[in-house]
Amino acid sequence: MQKLLIGLTSLTIFILLIVVYFYLNQNNIVVQQHLVENIPKNFSQSFCVNADLNKTAMDFALKSGLTCFRTDIALNNKTENFVENITKNGGTYLGILDYQTVGAQPSANGCTSGCNWTLNTWNASVYNALKDYPEVNSWEIYNEPLVGEFMSGYENGSAFDYFNMIKSAYTIIKKEEPNSTIVCFGGAELFPLNDVQIEYSFYKQVWDYGANKYCDAISIHAYSLPYYNLSQYAYQNITVKQAFNFTLMLYENLTNKPVWITETGIPSNNWVQGLNLSEQKQSLFLNQEMLFFSSYSFVKKIYWYTLLGGTGAGADFGLLNSSTLIPKPAWNALEYFVTSSH
Numbered sequence: 432m433q434k435l436l437i438g439l440t441s442l443t444i445f446i447l448l449i450v451v452y453f454y455l456n457q458n459n460i461v462v463q464q465h466l467v468e469n470i471p472k473n474f475s476q477s478f479c480v481n482a483d484l485n486k487t488a489m490d491f492a493l494k495s496g497l498t499c500f501r502t503d504i505a506l507n508n509k510t511e512n513f514v515e516n517i518t519k520n521g522g523t524y525l526g527i528l529d530y531q532t533v534g535a536q537p538s539a540n541g542c543t544s545g546c547n548w549t550l551n552t553w554n555a556s557v558y559n560a561l562k563d564y565p566e567v568n569s570w571e572i573y574n575e576p577l578v579g580e581f582m583s584g585y586e587n588g589s590a591f592d593y594f595n596m597i598k599s600a601y602t603i604i605k606k607e608e609p610n611s612t613i614v615c616f617g618g619a620e621l622f623p624l625n626d627v628q629i630e631y632s633f634y635k636q637v638w639d640y641g642a643n644k645y646c647d648a649i650s651i652h653a654y655s656l657p658y659y660n661l662s663q664y665a666y667q668n669i670t671v672k673q674a675f676n677f678t679l680m681l682y683e684n685l686t687n688k689p690v691w692i693t694e695t696g697i698p699s700n701n702w703v704q705g706l707n708l709s710e711q712k713q714s715l716f717l718n719q720e721m722l723f724f725s726s727y728s729f730v731k732k733i734y735w736y737t738l739l740g741g742t743g744a745g746a747d748f749g750l751l752n753s754s755t756l757i758p759k760p761a762w763n764a765l766e767y768f769v770t771s772s773h
Contacts, residue, residue: 476725477732478768480750481694482524483739484513488751489522492738497769499523501693501734503574504560504567505531511563518566525614525693525734526567528600529574532556535583548584550595557600561607570604571650571693572597573617577630590636597637601645615642618652618693621678622671631681638685648731649688651679653695653720659712661719672723683729692724694736698746699759714760721768735765 482489482500489500502514504526514524530537533556534545548556560570575581576593585592601613619634620626653675658665661672683690698706699713717735724730739756740749747753750762 474725474768474772475728476730476772478721478765478772479525479732479734480765481734481737482517483737484510485739486513486516488739488756489517490520491751491756493517493520493522495766495769497765499525499732499734500738501525501527501571503527503529503531504564504570506534506556506559506563514564515566523569524564524567525569525571525691525732526560526564527571527574527617528557528560529617530581530583530586532560533584537581537583539580541579542583546583550585550592550599553585553596554599554603557603561604568608568610569612569614570600571614571617572600575652576617577633590633591640593633594637594640594642597642598645612647613645614648614650614691614693615646616649616651616682618650619682621651621653621675622655622665624666624674624678627678627681631678631685634682635685643686643688646686646688648691649682649686650691650693651682653692653724654697655716656697657706659697659706659708659716661716661723672719675723679727679730683727688729689731690727690729691732691734692730693732693734695720695724695733696736696748698748699740699761700747702746710759710761714764717761717764721765725768735761 477499478497479499479501480492480497482502498521500517500522502510502524504510514526518524530542533548533552535542535548536544573581573586573593573596576586577588582588586596597613597615604611604613616634616637619630655661655665655671655675658671661670661675663671665671665674679690697713697716698708699710701708721733724733735750737748737750739751740747740753749759750765751758
């Protein structure tokens with residue numbers, strides 16, 4: 432109970448600091464909102480999606496002008512050949528070096544196989560990924576390293592061990608491909624604030640160990656559920672947009688690096704009762720997010736999650752119908768940003 436009270440008190444202080452921040456910077460917030468609502472119809476950012484191993488869906492994306500994708504790097508012929516073929520047709524990839532790369536199998540209850548990998552395993556896997564995916568020149572160091580489902584082996588929630596993974600991967604990759612881009616943090620969360628409090632502390636430790644020398648950009652994940660509109664109030668007097676702004680500036684002030692929003696999105700279906708979602712609300716949210724993030728000059732790439740939605744009773748984040756591949760309204764919204772980007 433004492434730990435719980437300490438945690439609640441700490442979170443209360445954290446939220447209070449945010450409230451003070453907004454009070455002291457009220458004029459800046461108004462300017463930021465004005466910029467978002469009146470942004471020009473051309474963008475310097477790249478608008479991208481998390482990819483699928485579905486040739487029909489990916490060919491459709493390429494023909495529509497969408498060329499930048501994100502995918503896990505698995506050391507198998509199926510994924511290697513698929514990525515190679517997409518890049519031959521004009522696609523580019525951000526490759527995620529993660530549990531799949533080292534051969535671990537995550538699950539909701541934790542790792543189930545290939546779990547005892549070491550830093551040496553990681554180093555060998557990074558080298559093999561470079562060899563097997565010569566067409567990839569942007570690399571993300573793990574995916575959501577603080578999520579228990581994805582932890583295994585050397586990636587165990589230690590900030591120092593994650594720093595060593597960054598340093599090793601950077602050294603190996605830059606030796607072979609000096610112009611490659613190394614993207615760190617694996618998707619630090621923008622929201623909710625209790626998660627931000629925990630994760631920011633972790634990534635600040637990583638940065639303090641010296642990660643700034645081994646990162647070309649940082650990766651952020653921007654999810655807002657159960658909220659589906661940036662103007663909704665998530666906390667007293669604090670909207671989702673303001674919470675996003677606070678956390679985004681927190682990380683930019685820490686790192687002074689380009690930011691890649693490597694996952695963001697909401698489902699188009701009510702897979703949990705009471706969420707009140709729809710394809711139209713998904714489309715509106717995509718418009719809001721792309722306008723919001725593109726108003727920051729340090730945000731360089733924004734990846735929607737995901738191109739092709741899931742099937743069954745789960746959350747459907749996809750831009751294309753998972754059964755028919757017919758575009759949803761959110762696809763048409765993204766297409767506007769893709770064609771307006773330069």
